[in-house]
Amino acid sequence: MSATADPTTDAVAARTRTRTLPRVPPSVAVAALLLLVVVVCAVVPGLLAPDSPSQINPLEGLQPPSAAHLLGTDALGRDVLSRVIYGARSVLTGPLIVAIAVLAISTALALLSGYRGGWVDGVLGRTMDTLYALPPLIVAIVLVGVFGGGYTLAICVLIVFNIPNSFRALRAAVVERRGLPYVDAARSLGVPPRRVMLQHLLPNIVPLIVAGFFLRLTYGVVELSSLSFLGLGVPPGSADWGRMLAENRAGIFENAWAAIAPGVALVVVTVSANFVGDWLYERVEQKRRSR
DSSP: OOOOOOHHHHHHHHHHHHHHSOOOOHHHHHHHHHHHHHHHHHHOHHHHOSSOTTOOOGGGTTOOSOSSOTTOBOTTOOBHHHHHHHHHHHHHHHHHHHHHHHHHHHHHHHHHHHHHOHHHHHHHHHHHHHHHTSOHHHHHHHHHHHHOOHHHHHHHHHHHHHHHHHHHHHHHHHHHHTTSHHHHHHHHTTOOHHHHIIIIIGGGGHHHHHHHHHHHHHHHHHHHHHHHHTTSSSOTTOOOHHHHHHHHGGGTTTOTHHHHHHHHHHHHHHHHHHHHHHHHHHHHHHHHHTO
């Protein structure tokens, strides 16, 4: 005799699965898909680009979109679509380094400053206030313009001068949570400070770290692309969206797509990162509060 399924049990199980699966808004799904496309372009550009990004053909300069060149060519006859695809690697690599480094350093300093307090908090706070007064992009323009160093120095400068913003937000969260009952209980039981910070305070600021990562990623894309546009980032001729905007603005009337395509790509990355970051922050925060 075969066993029959209980409809009530199946309905409850289906509702449980529905509740556990996060509902992704269409706008976030589209943003995540666009980000995924950009990431794939950055990882395997050679599989997607129809031509080499550095292949020069002066006889085909500033050609409009066609079957041979879907986005046309630039002044040197290079395929615009290929350069946009290869440019994703340059545009994402630097900002990812900046975002990861900034969040790692600022999280460690915020935990130390917010939990320890005292002279440690005072020294770190005053140092961060001093750095916070200096705009990262302006400092990078000045230092890279005076000392050279290009892309590497620009990344280092942006890391240092973007730390204060993340530090202040994370430190405030640590200070707010260090007086919670479970933190006081752990401290009264003799739990070492390092363990309190890593096991009790750090998990509670993860939503802010997630949001901060995507925010820093967006800022990094804009700042490094701005430096490249000004000729202070990647070397001339590199497939970089900021550099492409600078190089192709003179021929915008012959082939507008040579300048429009990298600009649209920058907007897509920054807006999509913000959508995904905001949604992830809300999901992680809801999960934390439900514990």
